[in-house]
Amino acid sequence: MSKNGSISSSVIKRLPRYYRFLGELEKQGVDRISSRELSELMKLTASQIRQDLNCFGGFGQQGYGYHVEDLRKEIGKILGVDRHFKTILIGAGNLGKAIAMHINFETRGCSLIGIFDVNPKLTGEVVSDIPIRHTDEIEKFCEKNSPVVAVLCIPKANTQEIADKLVSLGIKAFWNFSHYDLSIDYDNIVVENVHLGDSLLTLTYGTNIITDTEDED
Numbered sequence: 001m002s003k004n005g006s007i008s009s010s011v012i013k014r015l016p017r018y019y020r021f022l023g024e025l026e027k028q029g030v031d032r033i034s035s036r037e038l039s040e041l042m043k044l045t046a047s048q049i050r051q052d053l054n055c056f057g058g059f060g061q062q063g064y065g066y067h068v069e070d071l072r073k074e075i076g077k078i079l080g081v082d083r084h085f086k087t088i089l090i091g092a093g094n095l096g097k098a099i100a101m102h103i104n105f106e107t108r109g110c111s112l113i114g115i116f117d118v119n120p121k122l123t124g125e126v127v128s129d130i131p132i133r134h135t136d137e138i139e140k141f142c143e144k145n146s147p148v149v150a151v152l153c154i155p156k157a158n159t160q161e162i163a164d165k166l167v168s169l170g171i172k173a174f175w176n177f178s179h180y181d182l183s184i185d186y187d188n189i190v191v192e193n194v195h196l197g198d199s200l201l202t203l204t205y206g207t208n209i210i211t212d213t214e215d216e217d
């Protein structure tokens with residue numbers, strides 16, 4: 001935790017992973033877990049886990065460990081998973097459809113209520129029980145339904161323009177997959193730029209290390 005009491009972004013970024021692992025343990029019927037056991041499972045050190053969770057007041061008890069269900073609930077509250085933020089998705093191409101079909105928005109604090117695409121050929125197609133609407137309908141839809149989160153799965157060239165429009169329509173947070181980094185232009189707007197390619201680069205960096213180590217042997 002920083003001196004001014006705010007939680008460091010690296011701790012916040014680890015919370016979804018704790019949430020996911022604890023969810024899996026809960027499914028397996030695990031009632032409680034020690035920081036050592038959790039650390040072995042998550043490949044973190046036990047002290048890292050204690051430090052992270054202490055930022056939020058601990059949750060653990062000496063000699064007892066963590067109560068899996070309670071800890072998951074607490075982390076869920078911190079992450080805002082029970083908030084059901086109304087969410088729209090823009091760009092129903094390959095990526096947009098895959099995200100609409102395979103991400104469970106409901107368990108992650110969001111509720112996907114609308115999908116939009118500029119291509120009229122896609123209008124009326126149903127993805128995840130939601131009909132794709134033409135982008136011409138966005139304004140009316142936002143006035144009526146007040147979504148606050150937008151998932152952007154559109155080409156780079158269109159991103160800034162559509163994001164500006166969405167901000168004017170009340171969108172407060174972007175989960176942005178387009179290859180355009182939305183950023184600081186927006187005060188009080190939350191942006192999460194996601195680049196799967198960056199993740200792959202992190203992997204190849206890691207693979208370099210493995211190869212270097214092997215070479216040394």
Ligand code: NAI
Pocket residue numbers: 090091092093094095096116117118119135153154155156158162176177178179194195196197
């Ligand atoms: P795609 O071509 O299959 O789909 C793009 C869709 O966006 C099309 O249906 C198109 O009609 C629609 N579209 C274009 N302009 C629009 C606008 N102004 N408003 C609403 N809809 C609009 O492409 P794909 O594969 O789905 O990828 C989408 C974008 O995401 C691409 O720009 C791609 O580079 C990027 N991408 C990003 C990844 C990441 O890790 N961040 C991974 C994969 C793709």
